[in-house]
Amino acid sequence: MSPPRSRFALYLDLWLLATVLLLFAPRLTGLPVHEWVGISLVPILVLHLEFSWDWITSTTKAFPTHPNRRARINYLLNWLLFILIVLEITSGLMTSQVALPPFGLATLDDRSWRALHNQALNWTHLVLGIHVAMNWQPLVLLVRRYITSGARIHE
Amino acid sequence: MNEGSGRRSLTLLSLGRAFAIVLAGVIVALPAFLWLGPPTSERLYKGNELTRFAPTWGHGLVQLGGETLISILVVYAARRWFRVRL
Numbered sequence: 001m002s003p004p005r006s007r008f009a010l011y012l013d014l015w016l017l018a019t020v021l022l023l024f025a026p027r028l029t030g031l032p033v034h035e036w037v038g039i040s041l042v043p044i045l046v047l048h049l050e051f052s053w054d055w056i057t058s059t060t061k062a063f064p065t066h067p068n069r070r071a072r073i074n075y076l077l078n079w080l081l082f083i084l085i086v087l088e089i090t091s092g093l094m095t096s097q098v099a100l101p102p103f104g105l106a107t108l109d110d111r112s113w114r115a116l117h118n119q120a121l122n123w124t125h126l127v128l129g130i131h132v133a134m135n136w137q138p139l140v141l142l143v144r145r146y147i148t149s150g151a152r153i154h155e
Numbered sequence: 156m157n158e159g160s161g162r163r164s165l166t167l168l169s170l171g172r173a174f175a176i177v178l179a180g181v182i183v184a185l186p187a188f189l190w191l192g193p194p195t196s197e198r199l200y201k202g203n204e205l206t207r208f209a210p211t212w213g214h215g216l217v218q219l220g221g222e223t224l225i226s227i228l229v230v231y232a233a234r235r236w237f238r239v240r241l
Contacts, residue, residue: 024222028215031208049176050169070241083183090184094194097204109204110194116187125222129229133239136230 009051010142016044020128024121035099038092045085074134081131084124091117 019041026034049056059066059075066072093100094113101107132139233239 021219021223021226024226025215025219026208027218028210028212030210031205033210034208046173046176050172053172074241082179086180086183087187089180090187094191095200106194108194108196109200110191111198111200112191113194114200116191125225126229129226130233130239132226133230133233134241136234137240 005051006142007146010139010146012044012048012051013139016041016048017132019044024125032098035092035096038089039099041085042089049082070134077127077131077134081124081127084120084127087116087120088124091120 019037022029023034023037023041029037059071063072063075066075091113094107095109095117096105096107097109
């Protein structure tokens with residue numbers, strides 16, 4: 001990845017993390033902002049995955065025979081996180097009270113979809129933490145690289 | 156000219172990937188939709204979510220702080236005790 005591209009990817013990752021943390025606190029944002037921030041997660045997530053596309057395709061191809069067990073677990077974990085976030089977004093859209101009804105989309109605060117939204121949230125919390133823990137070293141290296149390159153620029 | 160067509164093909168490639176990601180999302184969401192069906196009034200939640208989540212700084216910051224702390228704890232426990240790393 002070229003330096004400007006990886007810098008953008010780093011900012012995007014931090015933005016994504018901040019967005020998810022904000023979504024974990026609907027009492028701070030209120031329901032309307034919570035719903036719109038949730039919808040805004042879709043393009044950020046798509047971009048995040050696009051930036052990881054080379055890794056996704058190469059690991060998908062090598063998955064059954066990949067020699068590194070941790071890489072295989074990481075791959076499965078990323079799929080699990082993707083599934084959980086899709087379920088979160090879908091159930092959020094199904095029970096939307098503010099964002100979708102003005103567009104004529106009939107939604108209801110259905111108890112079953114609501115339960116799915118809340119249960120997926122707990123698992124998302126756990127898997128997201130493991131996802132960050134697993135990718136901690138590359139993330140720290142990237143941040144350190146930009147801090148030192150930034151310091152050099154200011155010298 | 157070449158640069159323009161290169162940029163165009165990059166945009167098309169990017170759109171194709173975005174389509175694949177969204178398609179994967181639809182494939183994941185579809186079983187949930189088939190399982191639960193569209194929202195119905197028989198399962199309507201009676202509470203008022205708008206009032207329940209009326210934003211307040213005190214409550215909100217406590218929730219944000221708590222959730223962030225839980226996330227930090229999960230990352231810490233995973234790295235420190237469960238040796239989760241690549």
